[in-house]
Amino acid sequence: MENKKVQYNIINIIVIVLAFLFLGNLMLKNKDIISSFSTINTKIEIVIVGSITFCVIHILKMLRFYLILLEEKLELKRFIRIYIKTAFVNITLPVKSGELFRFYCYSNETNNYKIGLLSILVERFFDTCALLLFLLPFEMFFRNKLSYITLSLLVFVIIVFIIYNVFNPIYEYVNRFFILNINSKKSLKVLEILENQNEWYLYTKKLIKGRFSLIFFLSFLAWTLEYFFVYFISKALELQFTLDTFNTYINSVFRGIVDKVLGIYTVLGAIVFGITMLGVYAISFKKRGNSSVK
Template identity: 40%
Template structure:
């Protein structure tokens, strides 16, 4: 039995690593055109993930926006890269949850329903924005010349700039981003299964659905608490090892802290 637990711990560590490889790959694909050095991207992913684990209810997303805006030197890219990452993260999650809830439990949870409505609304806005912008832009230019019309044109142009930022972040690679999202969630389900085995708790898709509900509704969940604690320790340990390795390498060269300090 002890040997099985040791193998379970080893398997959990390996799968946990794959979970975050998939999630970091998704962010890497989103920011591919920004040409951020891989080491900096890895460090930013680790520290923002650590903050997200420590701060409840995803409030650490504000810190993520700040960090990626700093890395890219463009606030809009920082904002929309995190938004796009969260969008595809949720799409991957729902592609796993909805079929299970429809065909097995025959009950769509509140969280799943709410997330689906939000995603459909965002897709609707994205799809109608460009034709709506082209029509209104032409209409205001040809038929209106008042001060409010000029102000509306300015807001339309600002909206078009934001639309272009989002389009640039996903153009030509949204399928790869979605695959990375689904792989990440698939690996996370396996990680939760292994963790449940280690703590002696049953686990299935129903428990996973409850786990997701606990994240968004801030409900008590033993599995969520243990997984969060384990994740905080492992991500924190990875940060210490990466920072220590960098400092040791730079000390040999006689340099300062450099990028890791930032």
């Protein structure tokens, strides 16, 4: 148990150091954007409202993920610390590769890799559904075509939705068929695989039971506020803001291409979470030090 904790801490340190290196690289790549942003006579109200919007977005995302893991009864303070740490890594590392670290952390926290994986997949599903409510109307009615990013997200949502809804009746039928009609080692193996898949299904159902509407609403609200946050960044950079600006921003996120708006969002977001994370852990270590002295 102690070895597992040491291994967990070592991996955390390595990933966080790597994230800070990526942050430094991002700041170097976007130094022209950052310097131009700092020299612009930005209205103080834009900065204040934009900062509040950014904080509220992540409070909503944190609340959404806590709702998904509600039945795991995680300690709220510890959950917040993990969220801040994984959000910093996720924002900093390219092409959402930080999701692997998030999976590792929450699997360790719940002592169940299935919960760790499924909670992230459930969150991504609802997040994608809400995002598509913005992307689909714009691309269909204004661009008259779907980008391959939007199309990929739509295919992901459709596949997950179909699998989730058809699995239970298929499971019940196949399970009954093998039990009543076949008696062999192969049939027992099939039943074993089937039961394992049903266990994953039941875990997924447990994560959203009675609260899927609230999870979706929080996802939609978070994307609505992110739309306005992109607007505030555009205004701060003195860029023209149109419906296409948000669409370009979203496509840039998934393609790993950093434009001006995404560059500012990534750097500022990573700095905010990085400083917050260091502050939270400094306070935590100080409390531990005081406890050991006593």
